[in-house]
Amino acid sequence: MTQNIVEQIKNNPDYQKLVKTRSKFAWTLSIIMLVLYYAFIMVIAFKPELLGMKTGMGVMTIGIPVGIAIIIIAFVLTGIYVKRANGEFDTLTQNIKKSIEDVA
Amino acid sequence: MRKLLLITLLFNTLLFGAGAIEGEIQRQPLNISAIIMFLIFVAGTLGITYWASKQTKTASDFYTAGGGITGFQNGMAIAGDYMSAASFLGISGLVYLAGYDGLIYSIGFLVGWPIILFLIAERLRNLGKYTFADVAAYRLKQEPIRILAASGSIATVILYLIAQMVGSGKLIELLFGLPYEWAVVLVGTLMILYVTFGGMLATTWVQIIKAVLLLSGATFMAVMVMSQFGFSFEALFTKAVEVHPEGESIMSPGGLVSDPISAISLGVALMFGTAGLPHILMRFFTVNDAKEARKSVFYATGFIGYFYILTFIIGFGAIVLVLNHPEYLDLAKQAVSGGTPILGGKNMAAIHLSHAVGGDLFLGFISAVAFATILAVVSGLTLAGATAVSHDLYANVFEKDKCDEAKEMKVSKIATVILGIIAIGLGIAFEKQNIAFVVGLAFAIAASANFPVLFLSMFWSKLTTKGAVIGGSLGLATAIALVILGPIVWVQIFGYEEAIFPYKYPALFSVSVAFISIWFFSITDKSSSAQDEIDAYEAQNIRSQTGIGAEGAVAH
Numbered sequence: 001m002t003q004n005i006v007e008q009i010k011n012n013p014d015y016q017k018l019v020k021t022r023s024k025f026a027w028t029l030s031i032i033m034l035v036l037y038y039a040f041i042m043v044i045a046f047k048p049e050l051l052g053m054k055t056g057m058g059v060m061t062i063g064i065p066v067g068i069a070i071i072i073i074a075f076v077l078t079g080i081y082v083k084r085a086n087g088e089f090d091t092l093t094q095n096i097k098k099s100i101e102d103v104a
Numbered sequence: 105m106r107k108l109l110l111i112t113l114l115f116n117t118l119l120f121g122a123g124a125i126e127g128e129i130q131r132q133p134l135n136i137s138a139i140i141m142f143l144i145f146v147a148g149t150l151g152i153t154y155w156a157s158k159q160t161k162t163a164s165d166f167y168t169a170g171g172g173i174t175g176f177q178n179g180m181a182i183a184g185d186y187m188s189a190a191s192f193l194g195i196s197g198l199v200y201l202a203g204y205d206g207l208i209y210s211i212g213f214l215v216g217w218p219i220i221l222f223l224i225a226e227r228l229r230n231l232g233k234y235t236f237a238d239v240a241a242y243r244l245k246q247e248p249i250r251i252l253a254a255s256g257s258i259a260t261v262i263l264y265l266i267a268q269m270v271g272s273g274k275l276i277e278l279l280f281g282l283p284y285e286w287a288v289v290l291v292g293t294l295m296i297l298y299v300t301f302g303g304m305l306a307t308t309w310v311q312i313i314k315a316v317l318l319l320s321g322a323t324f325m326a327v328m329v330m331s332q333f334g335f336s337f338e339a340l341f342t343k344a345v346e347v348h349p350e351g352e353s354i355m356s357p358g359g360l361v362s363d364p365i366s367a368i369s370l371g372v373a374l375m376f377g378t379a380g381l382p383h384i385l386m387r388f389f390t391v392n393d394a395k396e397a398r399k400s401v402f403y404a405t406g407f408i409g410y411f412y413i414l415t416f417i418i419g420f421g422a423i424v425l426v427l428n429h430p431e432y433l434d435l436a437k438q439a440v441s442g443g444t445p446i447l448g449g450k451n452m453a454a455i456h457l458s459h460a461v462g463g464d465l466f467l468g469f470i471s472a473v474a475f476a477t478i479l480a481v482v483s484g485l486t487l488a489g490a491t492a493v494s495h496d497l498y499a500n501v502f503e504k505d506k507c508d509e510a511k512e513m514k515v516s517k518i519a520t521v522i523l524g525i526i527a528i529g530l531g532i533a534f535e536k537q538n539i540a541f542v543v544g545l546a547f548a549i550a551a552s553a554n555f556p557v558l559f560l561s562m563f564w565s566k567l568t569t570k571g572a573v574i575g576g577s578l579g580l581a582t583a584i585a586l587v588i589l590g591p592i593v594w595v596q597i598f599g600y601e602e603a604i605f606p607y608k609y610p611a612l613f614s615v616s617v618a619f620i621s622i623w624f625f626s627i628t629d630k631s632s633s634a635q636d637e638i639d640a641y642e643a644q645n646i647r648s649q650t651g652i653g654a655e656g657a658v659a660h
Contacts, residue, residue, distance in 0.1 A: 006643045009650070019649055026222040033222075037215045041367045044208060044357045051204075052356025058338045059345045061355040067207040068416075070215070071409045077218050082402045085226075090395060093650050100652065 005100060012099055018092040025084065029077050036070060132448070134281040137468030138475075142280070145317075145476045146294065152309045156302035163509045166303035166516065167234040167491050168389040173308055175396035179403025181308045182387050184315035185484050186213075186404070187411050189271055189477045190543075192318065193451040195412065199419020200427070200453035203344070203354025206419050210412035212371060216378040217408065221401035224379055227562045227648040228388045229397035235488075236385040236554065237496045240561045243640035245569040245633070247501050249557070252576045254496040256553040257382035259580075261489035262526065263546035264383075265482060269531025270539055272478045278448045279455065279471035284535055287475075292528035295483045299490065299524075300517045304390055307483045314480040317473045319407065322414040325454070325470075328461035329421030344423040349443075354423070366607055373547050373611035380550030380558065383488035394651050415454075422453035425460040432456040486523050493519035541592045544609070548587060552579035552614035560622055562648055565641035568634040571626025579618025586610030 009015050043050055051063030164170050173181070191213070199206030232238040237253035269288050276287030298306045333339035341355065348354050378384065388397050426432050428444055437445040446456060458470035494516030499507045557576040560567045587593060589605040607613075626634075647653045 006646060009646050009652070010642065015646070015650070022649075030219050030222045033215055033218045037211070038368070038371065040211065041208075041371060042364065045364045045367045048357040052353075059341045059352060059355055060338055061204075063204055063356050064207070064337075064341075067204070067211060068413060070211050071412060074214050074218050075405050075409045078221050078402045078405045081218075081222055082398050085398055086395065096650050097652060 009096060009100065012096055014092045014095045014099070018089060018096065022085070022089050026081070029081055033074065033077060036073065040066070040070060131277040131283070132279070132281045135279060135468060135471060137465055138471035139280050139282075139468075141468050141472035142475055145313075145472055149294075149298065149306075149310045149313065149479075152313075153298050153302035153306040156306035156309065159305055160301075160303040163234075163495075163513050163516075165305065166513055167487075167495065168386070169303070169305040169308055171390060171392050173390040173396075175391055175399025176403050177308065177312060178387055178391050178396065178400035180315050180407065181311040181390075182384065182400060182404035183407035183411070184311035184318075184480055185384060185387065186408050187315060187318055187477070188268075188481050189275065189474050190267075191411070192322070192415065192477065193454055193474060195415045196419040196422065196454040196457075197449075197451040199416055200422040201450045202358050203348070203350070203420070203423075204356055205358050207412075207416055208357060210415065212374045213378075214405070214409055214412060216375040217401060217405040219375060220379050221398060221405070224559070224562075225388055225397045225401050226394035226651075228385065228558075229391065229394045230648045230651040230654045231562070231644065232389055234386070234389055234495045235491055236382060236558050237492070237500075240557050240572070241500075242561065243637050243644050244561065244567070244572060247504070248569055248573045250496040250500050252557065252573055252580075253554065254492040256380075256549055256576070256580060257492035257496070258489055260380075260382055260546045260550050260554070261485050261492070261523070262530070263542045263549070264485050265489075265523070265527040266530045266534050267539060267543045267546075268478050268482045268485070269527050270534050270537075272475065272482075273531060273535060275475055275478065278452065279475060285532060288528055288531035291479055291482060292524045292531070294479055295486050295527075296521055296524035298483045299487045299520045304487060307480075307487050308390060310483055311480045314473070314476050315407065318477060319411060319414075321458070321466075321470050321473050322411060322418060324466070325421065325458060325461055326414045326417040329417055329425070329457070332425075340417075340420055340424065344420050347428055348423050365612065366609060369607055369609040369612035372615055373544070373551050373609050376551035376555045376611065376615055377547035378550075380553070380555030381546075382492060382550075382554065383484040385554075385558075386488050386491065387484075393654070418454050418457060421461070422457040426453055426456040429460070432460075482527065486520055486527070489523050490516045490519040493523075538597050540596065541587055544592070545584065545587045548583035548609075548611050548614055549580060551611045552583040552618045553577070556615065556618040556622055560619075564626075565645070566626055566638055567622065568626045568629040568631075568637050570629040570631075570634065571622045571624070574625040575618050575620075575622025578621045579614055582614040582617045583610055586614055 051061065051066060053062045054060070055062055055065070159170075160166050162170070195206050195210055198209060228236065228239055231242055235253070235257070237250045237257070240253050241249040269291060272287040272291045273284035276282045276290075277284055298310055302309075330340065333343065345352050345354065350358075388400070391397050391400055426446060432446045434445045434447045446452060448455070455467065455470060455474070459467040462469075494512050498515045499512045503511070553576050556579055557572045561572065586605045586607075587610055589603065590610060591603040591606070591608050594600050594603045594605075
């Protein structure tokens with residue numbers, strides 16, 4: 001990649017938008033996942049009885065749906081990211097690539 | 105208190121001996137149906153290897169299947185890499201023994217994947233060609249970075265291989281009733297065949313087939329269990345609580361994670377370790393572009409999450425259908441220690457359950473799948489190790505500038521054979537050793553040496569060669585030192601009274617050492633080459649964000 005192209009992409013508004021929105025989105029989702037996981041671990045370390053509470057009359061505890069929910073949320077978050085990346089981010093990337101080809 | 109101790113011990117075994125079945129094993133009677141089904145698997149995969157060998161001509165074919173794997177296939181193969189015999193037998197065994205705590209363990213292993221997707225997968229694909237060292241060394245000095253990355257990769261691969269080889273030996277005694285050494289030699293030989301002839305294409309398909317077999321088998325077991333309880337979790341749990349010696353406490357967290365430092369450190373090891381495993385990182389180069397790379401992680405996360413939910417049901421199913429059932433009891437052991445020990449130990453819970461729900465034939469199927477699982481995992485590991493030798497060390501350090509592709513491929517095949525022989529040798533040497541630390545050490549090295557250098561090379565413009573080499577090496581050294589001084593090696597193996605380093609999971613400390621020293625030695629590096637490396641970040645970042653200039657796929 002020549003310095004010329006680097007400068008050109010750097011100043012491309014699509015590129016700036018891509019970097020900004022995608023970074024923000026990726027870090028937001030990462031933080032959601034990290035907070036969820038570490039909150040779960042901290043409850044287990046400090047207040048495990050919270051997860052041991054009964055949900056109703058039977059033996060089912062809150063911990064089981066919570067644990068399964070974290071697994072499902074992890075998957076759903078990857079789905080949310082992939083959906084937006086396949087649409088919005090890929091379109092921006094295509095635009096950037098086109099702008100280079102037009103010049104070259 | 106006894107339960108807490110028991111679970112801590114067990115958890116150690118699980119994380120640090122993942123892949124291994126621990127302790128003394130008593131060989132079981134010959135299991136013919138399992139052996140036949142395993143032979144069918146071997147025949148099928150060797151057929152695929154033959155087909156793959158016809159397609160594998162260039163180095164790119166060999167290392168990354170020419171980049172022609174789809175996102176879905178790669179997701180399946182990643183899941184295959186991750187669903188080892190240890191996850192399947194170990195987690196269901198942990199659920200069987202302790203209930204809820206098994207779920208905590210599964211969650212820890214899963215949550216790294218979304219992070220890998222959000223932050224790493226696409227950049228990795230856009231920057232790299234065959235190994236993660238391609239990415240780490242993108243704008244830094246090739247030789248020192250590649251030596252560091254290759255050392256981290258090879259150390260991780262060999263440690264992991266030891267665990268898998270010893271695990272295969274113990275499993276073959278338990279599942280097939282064949283001697284330990286047979287398994288080690290058989291696994292070593294087959295993996296050499298898959299990798300040298302079929303390269304990444306064969307390795308990927310072995311992984312996919314095994315993932316499909318394992319997911320189908322586990323699904324069948326879970327459905328059979330649930331069908332006995334009218335598909336009601338409440339009914340399953342009620343019955344489990346009734347028969348389990350721990351009663352209602354299996355429904356809530358036990359002693360798995362007791363202090364916050366260990367908890368965080370374990371989380372760091374699982375998350376960053378996963379993102380630093382060379383055989384996992386290499387999988388991202390087998391797809392065409394960033395889009396397929398991200399799809400891979402989406403599918404992989406789905407399959408792995410689904411699999412962990414199945415193992416939870418299987419564990420509870422085993423409590424009801426295996427525990428207290430005399431045909432699965434180890435009477436000899438019971439006579440000595442009391443309680444209700446099952447044949448082969450708690451990790452056999454899923455295997456016995458397969459017999460309880462599907463009879464002898466299904467038992468044979470699950471046994472064959474469990475063994476096939478090890479075979480698939482070691483193939484991926486060996487290929488990653490061989491690539492580090494041939495691509496990073498040979499082609500980019502020792503024979504720099506005078507190495508052509510044909511030579512490089514030859515070296516990687518030789519490296520595969522040598523790695524296979526080393527694996528067989530170590531597998532036999534470690535038969536009677538306590539290997540509880542090896543996979544933990546592999547994860548600690550991946551998290552502390554591989555991951556920080558890779559991550560900062562992509563995200564931090566001010567990283568310099570000096571910072572990466574000193575910081576990465578310190579991370580590596582700290583991880584090794586803390587594992588040796590920690591409770592598992594220092595107390596359990598060396599037999600000292602008390603550990604010098606009190607925590608079993610060193611990752612929190614060794615990863616911090618790596619990050620801080622990489623930062624410190626980078627910002628204090630005022631050389632002109634350091635400035636050039638910082639200036640080169642801009643162009644690297646554009647490529648990592650957009651894929652412009654990235655290696656495309658070679659169409660078949």
